[in-house]
Amino acid sequence: MIMKNYIWTLPTRLFHWLLAISFTAAYILGELDEFKNLHFAFGAFVGTIIFFRVLFGFFGPKHSRFSDFPIGFKNQVEFVKAFFANSKVYVGHNPLASLVMISIFIIGIACSLSGFLFYATENNVLSLNLGEDFLGEMHEILATLFLILVIFHLAGIFLDLIFHPKNGIFQSIFTGYKNVEAQKVELNSFQKFFSVLWLVVPFMFFYLAFGLQITNHDSENSKSDKTEQHEGGDDD
Ligand code: HEM
Ligand code: HEM
Incomplete structure (x- = not known):
């Protein structure tokens, strides 16, 4: 009988749910003019x-390391062949999930950075030769790619739940345990110390970004247009 084994430690699970909440909030608030600073913060x-x-x-611990991400082409082929036969169980991320995770990391950082650069050029904090329109477009494209990756991720989890319900992958991001043969994962002191920074520093950036000043009110086109129209109406 396969034992339950501890794979995802608390910092990984907290990271996961904080990321899921903050991405969802940032994405939705990006569309709303009234909540710009909250959007920057998330x-x-x-x-x-x-x-x-x-x-x-x-x-980090074994299954969080990139060296444990089997992203090679051969791994992908092997994964697809074994998927329907349920003949191979991956302790960490499976090959396709590993690709999605790495893409989420790259696109997520690029999206956040492009958002900051967009804000900074729009509000004359930095003068970059990239142009506001280009940065705005890039930011929007990266946000959409991020959303597509999340949809892939959720589809993967759903398929796994249907085809391999006994492996316990779905529950693992809540409880930390998967039904796989593996060595229990434990954090060393340095990893514990690092995890505290990992979970505290983002809140500091949240606070700092919330305080960013919006000086270029031209960017709030729709709002100012409406106001001008209204003021014009009063003058007549
Ligand atoms: C915006 C929403 C979400 C994002 C951005 C996201 C992102 C991620 C990331 C980056 C990881 C890798 C964690 C790591 O290696 O440290 C992961 C793993 C995981 N996520 Fe999500 N996630 C989201 C929503 C969800 C939801 C709603 C569920 C299901 C309830 C879920 C279930 C899982 C599971 C089960 C794993 C572990 C997969 C495995 O063992 O290979 N995620 N997610
Ligand atoms: C990964 C995190 C982020 C996501 C998912 C995200 C997502 C979005 C989305 C979906 C939009 C609306 C695009 C459109 O349809 O026009 C948007 C707009 C914008 N974002 Fe972000 N964003 C993120 C991070 C940031 C950051 C860190 C900043 C700045 C500090 C920022 C600044 C902006 C600005 C200035 C706009 C244009 C708002 C406007 O003028 O109406 N974003 N973002």
Whole structure:
């Protein structure tokens, strides 16, 4: 009989749910003019929490390390063949999930950074030669790619739940346990110390980004247009 084994430690699970909440909030608030600073705050949170996760990929516990991400072409073929036969169980991320995770890390950081650069050029904090329109477009494209990756991720989890319900992958991001043969994962003191920074620093960036000043009110086109029209109406 296969035992339950502890795979995802508390910092990984907290990271996961904080990322899921902050990405969803940043995405929705990006569309709403009234909540710009809250959008910056959640967006900065996403970028920072992913940045720390990337570092964890080099010195975190075994299954969080990039060296445990089987992303090679051969691994992908093997994964697809074994998927329907349920003949191979992956302790960490499976090959396709590993690709999606790495893409989420890269696109997530790029999206957050492009958002900041967009804000900075729009509000004359930095003078970059990239142009506001280009940065705005890039930011929107990266946000859409991020959303597509999340949809892939959710589809993967759903398919896994249908085809391999006994492996316990779905529950693992809540409880930390999967039904796989593996060595129990434990964090060393340095990883514990790092995890505290990982979960505290993003809140500091949230706070800092919330305080960003919006000086270029031209960017709030729709709002100011409406106001001008209204003022014009009064003068007549
Ligand atoms: C915006 C929403 C979400 C994002 C951005 C997201 C992102 C991620 C990331 C980056 C990981 C890798 C964690 C790591 O290696 O440290 C992961 C793993 C995981 N996520 Fe999500 N997630 C989201 C929503 C969800 C939801 C709603 C569920 C299901 C309830 C879910 C279930 C899982 C599971 C089960 C794993 C572990 C997969 C495995 O063992 O290979 N995620 N997710
Ligand atoms: C990964 C995190 C982020 C996501 C998912 C995200 C998503 C979005 C989305 C969906 C939009 C609306 C695009 C459109 O349809 O026009 C948007 C707009 C915008 N975002 Fe972000 N964003 C993130 C991070 C940031 C950050 C960190 C900043 C700045 C500090 C930022 C600044 C902006 C600005 C200035 C706009 C244009 C708002 C406007 O003028 O109406 N974003 N973002």
